[in-house]
């Protein structure tokens with residue numbers, strides 16, 4: 001399971017929880033403007049926007065899970081098993097493989113509006129990176145400071161949904177997840193009024209009773225409702241520290257502790273990392289399961305006119321601030 005989130009305070013922020021039972025050796029990777037990005041069916045881009053994000057580097061190629069470019073456009077891929085469908089080569093289309101999709105969009109587009117233009121002619125083509133790294137069934141959230149969309153390549157073609165709630169999880173498809181919020185319309189941040197029945201005097205014995213019925217399950221439909229409610233009612237100051245902290249708190253509402261989602265003998269899904277990018281400033285903040293301290297990498301501290309990837313292995317060891 002995974003959850004993606006975007007939020008605007010003074011700046012715009014974008015990030016995700018990556019929930020999985022194993023790591024692919026991911027790290028924060030900066031792709032500078034002159035690193036040649038090759039495509040299986042499209043021409044190499046020898047110069048493009050610089051990108052920062054979480055990726056596995058395989059044979060020198062940055063396989064991004066999520067990323068943000070120097071213009072502030074961001075994108076994250078989340079699992080979409082049983083629904084994602086990729087297609088054979090289509091004549092007259094931009095044939096891009098799913099593992100090339102993040103650099104394809106972030107390398108060329110400054111805004112969601114520009115991404116929509118590329119999406120009009122894209123065909124997500126069914127070509128594996130390698131036998132060891134076959135294609136993953138994904139869907140994607142793409143955001144800039146003013147709008148967010150969700151892209152789902154399904155049996156009946158490519159769907160591009162407006163995303164007015166700024167969150168995304170996994171199955172089922174996004175249109176259902178959005179519609180399902182109707183079922184929770186009576187939740188409220190306020191202390192609720194009694195509506196149970198005429199003549200019944202309810203006792204508001206606890207704070208937070210407006211949230212009774214908010215799902216708490218780890219399944220993706222429950223997480224969607226939980227994180228949408230949390231994000232849309234979130235209040236925070238607009239300075240950098242408050243915004244980053246609040247972003248981690250919102251994703252903390254759907255954080256997965258090891259042990260609650262068993263996949264096999266000694267195999268559990270857990271939140272491997274949580275990220276939060278200040279997309280305005282190009283700073284990638286992250287936390288890992290083993291290290292609850294916030295770490296940061298600023299893309300502008302790298303040579304963005306260079307041609308070599310910068311890789312930052314994840315700091316995954318707890319660092320306790322002893323006070324005596």
Ligand SMILES: C[C@H](CCC(=O)NCCS(=O)(=O)O)[C@H]1CC[C@H]2[C@@H]3[C@H](O)C[C@@H]4C[C@H](O)CC[C@]4(C)[C@H]3C[C@H](O)[C@]12C
Pocket residue numbers: 001002018019020024056063064065077078079080081099128129133134135136137138170171220
């Ligand atoms: C599994 C990851 C998404 C996490 C997620 O959504 N979990 C939910 C599980 S579930 O639905 O609830 O069951 C996805 C996100 C990005 C993916 C990776 C990126 O796409 C980059 C490469 C792409 C290669 O084709 C496969 C390996 C890979 C390194 C991918 C492995 C895996 O599929 C990742 C890490």
